[in-house]
Amino acid sequence: MLKGKADKTNLPSRHVTQGPARAPHRSYYYAMGLDEEDIAQPFIGVATCWNEAAPCNISLNRQAQAVKLGVKAASGTPREFTTITVTDGIAMGHEGMRSSLASRDAIADTVELTMRGHCYDAIVGLAGCDKSLPGMMMAMVRLNTPSVFMYGGSIMPGRFEGRDVTVQDVFEAVGRHQAGANSDEELRALEKVACPSAGACGGQFTANTMACVSEAIGLALMNSAGAPAPYESRDQYAQASGEAVMNLLEKNIRARDIVTRKSLENAARIVACTGGSTNAGLHLPAIAHEAGIDFDLFDVCDIFHDTPYFVDLKPGGQFVAKDLYEVGGVPVVMKELRKAGLIHEDCMTASGRTMGEELDLIEGEADGKVIYPAANPITKTGGVVGLKGNLAPEGAIVKVAGMSEEEQVFTGPARVFECEEDAFEAVKARGYKEGEVLVIRNEGPSGGPGMREMLATTAALSGQGMGKKVALITDGRFSGATRGFCVGHVGPEAAHAGPIGLLQDGDVITINAITGELTVDLTDEELNTRKDNWKGPRETIYASGALWKYAQLVGGARLGAVTHPGAKHEKHIYMDL
Numbered sequence: 001m002l003k004g005k006a007d008k009t010n011l012p013s014r015h016v017t018q019g020p021a022r023a024p025h026r027s028y029y030y031a032m033g034l035d036e037e038d039i040a041q042p043f044i045g046v047a048t049c050w051n052e053a054a055p056c057n058i059s060l061n062r063q064a065q066a067v068k069l070g071v072k073a074a075s076g077t078p079r080e081f082t083t084i085t086v087t088d089g090i091a092m093g094h095e096g097m098r099s100s101l102a103s104r105d106a107i108a109d110t111v112e113l114t115m116r117g118h119c120y121d122a123i124v125g126l127a128g129c130d131k132s133l134p135g136m137m138m139a140m141v142r143l144n145t146p147s148v149f150m151y152g153g154s155i156m157p158g159r160f161e162g163r164d165v166t167v168q169d170v171f172e173a174v175g176r177h178q179a180g181a182n183s184d185e186e187l188r189a190l191e192k193v194a195c196p197s198a199g200a201c202g203g204q205f206t207a208n209t210m211a212c213v214s215e216a217i218g219l220a221l222m223n224s225a226g227a228p229a230p231y232e233s234r235d236q237y238a239q240a241s242g243e244a245v246m247n248l249l250e251k252n253i254r255a256r257d258i259v260t261r262k263s264l265e266n267a268a269r270i271v272a273c274t275g276g277s278t279n280a281g282l283h284l285p286a287i288a289h290e291a292g293i294d295f296d297l298f299d300v301c302d303i304f305h306d307t308p309y310f311v312d313l314k315p316g317g318q319f320v321a322k323d324l325y326e327v328g329g330v331p332v333v334m335k336e337l338r339k340a341g342l343i344h345e346d347c348m349t350a351s352g353r354t355m356g357e358e359l360d361l362i363e364g365e366a367d368g369k370v371i372y373p374a375a376n377p378i379t380k381t382g383g384v385v386g387l388k389g390n391l392a393p394e395g396a397i398v399k400v401a402g403m404s405e406e407e408q409v410f411t412g413p414a415r416v417f418e419c420e421e422d423a424f425e426a427v428k429a430r431g432y433k434e435g436e437v438l439v440i441r442n443e444g445p446s447g448g449p450g451m452r453e454m455l456a457t458t459a460a461l462s463g464q465g466m467g468k469k470v471a472l473i474t475d476g477r478f479s480g481a482t483r484g485f486c487v488g489h490v491g492p493e494a495a496h497a498g499p500i501g502l503l504q505d506g507d508v509i510t511i512n513a514i515t516g517e518l519t520v521d522l523t524d525e526e527l528n529t530r531k532d533n534w535k536g537p538r539e540t541i542y543a544s545g546a547l548w549k550y551a552q553l554v555g556g557a558r559l560g561a562v563t564h565p566g567a568k569h570e571k572h573i574y575m576d577l
Helices: 020-031 036-040 060-073 095-118 132-143 167-178 184-193 206-216 234-251 261-273 280-291 297-305 321-326 329-339 355-360 420-428 455-463 524-532 545-553
Strands: 043-048 077-082 122-127 147-151 158-160 163-165 384-389 392-399 409-417 437-440 471-474 486-488 508-512 517-520
Touching (some): 043 060, 043 234, 060 077, 060 122, 095 122, 095 132, 095 280, 122 132, 132 206, 132 280, 147 206, 167 455, 206 261, 206 280, 261 297, 261 329, 297 384, 297 392, 409 420, 420 437, 420 455, 455 471, 471 508
Parallel strands (some): 043 122, 122 147, 409 437
Antiparallel strands (some): 158 163, 384 392
């Protein structure tokens, strides 16, 4: 496009920039330093989740400036705006975690409202922390604008006693501290060095998992997710992302041209082969929902089941995002998936080229240390597994990356807790026994409300050396940093009279990640009798405000815990109004 020469006849920004009736609107743009040529060009929303809540988001504002340079270089007019982020690491282990999953949908909603209200023609979205990545991608697909996503980058690993450490090590050190295995001084020394820079948590936790998804699904430029946040090379990807969105706009390639059933399958492959976060089982169906595509937890888990796990990343493995980037990043992983015949190559990407065309340009190969050859994987099935049975008719999910086959089957009596706090106090006081299945219920999307993550509890178990000696199931979620035999997203949730809400201490539970089963040794008659005697959902303290509203709207985890009817029910496309 030539500067000031764009045809805006069919673009949303014509509603705020063209014709005599829009003179007042143009006055506002002149007030911000725009000239006639700027106003005549396409308006590109540059959305960030910048804030000072945590290191994951702190560099997004700077990276957005490079995106804007790219937009300007390609004859667009960038309009920067921000939205919220709730950072899980800060929200973890207390009531604040209820805000986390709800923030994903609030991010999507606020980006949508900003784009609609100001009639922007396309979007480049930058995000850093767990829920902000899917939230931003959901908004892109919902609006169906030309869209490019960019991750803010991961944190550098810390160094402690001659080894790399992440925030996961600090959470687990809390458990060791409670067990008397390390001193106040040792814990304090670790906490001061574990997080040495800007960027999101460094292991293959939720942020880096969804960053890999952004490339595999096609919304991000290849290799743009890999460089750690402090690397100045991120600016090159940011500028290229700004230029790329203008190319998509010119070619009218929209988010739903990129996000298809096939590209969602590519995204699920990258989660499985990298041992990614179980939270992807929640976010991929939510992104699909925005496109009107049927792609639920079971669809995700079917792909997980027949995908080899061959990238050795924390928490199940040894390495962090920086290490993956240095051996070629997501593109090399995708090449290995292609060799195994597990990638749809005809999917469109943010570059305007297909996935196959992009992979043809990648010269790197698996290094055999961080990225194993797909033909010689760490394990033959994915690092994340779906479960189903009379305890989870609507499914559940568990991360098994780094676990042996023997460790993937567990039978034991239930010890039931009505919320995470009760479980954490019991773990802290060693109020449980080896061989038990700890059950944490009333933590689902609606019943919580907010579907909290349980990292504090699982990390304390690991820190006590009990991570492999007990199992844990919940209708809530687990952090991407969780390890051990921990089953989340059990559905229906307790608040909806799901079987998890009917369990009693001593009920014998079997978790079999090899066969994909989650069962309780009770007859259908006994479960039905308990359901008839069920006294209803546990009362929460959230009787008003955003979390009350969220609890009324949110659906089950199987479909992504979504809060609106989705693209199947829409009666217009934003870009075509």
